[in-house]
Amino acid sequence: MFKKRNNHGKVLMENVVFIILNVMFLMILVLFISKSGQGASLLEETYSKQISLLIDSAKPGMTIVLNMEKAREIAEKNGLEFEEIIFSRDNLITVKLDENSGHSYSYFNKININLYPDSEINSYVIKILEYD
Amino acid sequence: MLLKYLNMIKMYKKAGSKIISVYWFAMILLVAGGIFGMVYLFYSHPYDVRELEAEALSNSIANCLSNQGEINKAILDSEGFNESFKNNFLEECHLNLNSEDIFGGIPQYYLEIHFFNSNNLEKSLFNFSEGNLNLISSCEIQKEKEYQREAVCLEKEFFSLDKFNEELYLIKILTIVRKTEKNVK
Numbered sequence: 559m560f561k562k563r564n565n566h567g568k569v570l571m572e573n574v575v576f577i578i579l580n581v582m583f584l585m586i587l588v589l590f591i592s593k594s595g596q597g598a599s600l601l602e603e604t605y606s607k608q609i610s611l612l613i614d615s616a617k618p619g620m621t622i623v624l625n626m627e628k629a630r631e632i633a634e635k636n637g638l639e640f641e642e643i644i645f646s647r648d649n650l651i652t653v654k655l656d657e658n659s660g661h662s663y664s665y666f667n668k669i670n671i672n673l674y675p676d677s678e679i680n681s682y683v684i685k686i687l688e689y690d
Numbered sequence: 691m692l693l694k695y696l697n698m699i700k701m702y703k704k705a706g707s708k709i710i711s712v713y714w715f716a717m718i719l720l721v722a723g724g725i726f727g728m729v730y731l732f733y734s735h736p737y738d739v740r741e742l743e744a745e746a747l748s749n750s751i752a753n754c755l756s757n758q759g760e761i762n763k764a765i766l767d768s769e770g771f772n773e774s775f776k777n778n779f780l781e782e783c784h785l786n787l788n789s790e791d792i793f794g795g796i797p798q799y800y801l802e803i804h805f806f807n808s809n810n811l812e813k814s815l816f817n818f819s820e821g822n823l824n825l826i827s828s829c830e831i832q833k834e835k836e837y838q839r840e841a842v843c844l845e846k847e848f849f850s851l852d853k854f855n856e857e858l859y860l861i862k863i864l865t866i867v868r869k870t871e872k873n874v875k
Contacts, residue, residue, distance in 0.1 A: 583718060587725055594729045607739045614746040649786045663872065666747055666799065668786040689784040 598632050602661035606653040610665040622684040641675050738873040744844040748865040754783035756850040771816040797822040800866040808858040825866045841868040
């Protein structure tokens with residue numbers, strides 16, 4: 559009688575450990591997948607293309623405010639200031655969230671822009687000025 | 691110590707344990723490997739924005755050629771189509787077709803514009819083009835099947851009136867964007 563109960567306890571314990579290990583495995587996978595989508599190089603590419611397309615579709619007089627909270631977090635983690643992560647030269651937008659990386663994408667709209675950070679709202683402001 | 695370990699293994703074996711089961715570990719590794727592979731494949735491919743870019747370029751040209759259903763006066767006036775617009779097309783439409791250094795100075799766009807009279811849609815009355823003419827072969831190749839590494843082609847057409855609202859014209863715009871290295875792996 560006593561032995562039987564002891565065996566039951568062992569089976570229960572094994573199942574609990576089995577479930578805990580499975581949950582841990584799933585958690586590691588979910589963490590890996592969510593981390594993969596937030597890498598510096600991926601965000602650099604996304605932001606540079608997004609900003610270029612925004613400028614391509616913009617008209618003089620527009621003001622675009624782009625939330626860059628995630629980019630700021632990553633850039634500051636990599637030792638970069640928020641003020642220096644995006645810059646525009648000629649018709650090229652470059653986003654740099656790491657010292658050793660960076661992504662550029664060109665835009666075709668021949669227009670003057672004023673690009674500056676607004677640290678208070680974790681955003682970058684793109685002012686579309688007159689045509690070049 | 692070794693004896694204790696062997697006893698432990700024996701104990702697990704006896705109970706038909708799932709924890710140290712080789713199959714269970716093999717399955718876990720297989721699933722983890724599969725997910726890792728899929729995530730790596732998904733994120734290692736760049737976002738392809740060429741179709742969006744071609745659409746934006748085509749809209750930009752359409753806005754330049756026609757405003758509120760009326761053809762731009764710089765193109766069509768009382769004396770007919772203005773040939774000087776052809777030469778200054780990029781300036782007039784505020785376009786800059788220069789691309790990143792990675793392309794070695796080779797233009798990554800091609801634009802072709804045709805004007806047809808609505809009574810005769812066969813013969814183009816006025817047409818002009820800009821950019822890299824070699825890209826036009828990509829559109830021919832992709833008529834039956836889409837190839838990712840070829841340039842993206844977009845055709846747009848719309849009707850517009852002259853400034854006296856007398857004649858109706860069909861305007862066809864062909865936009866081609868290459869930029870393969872930046873958008874496809």
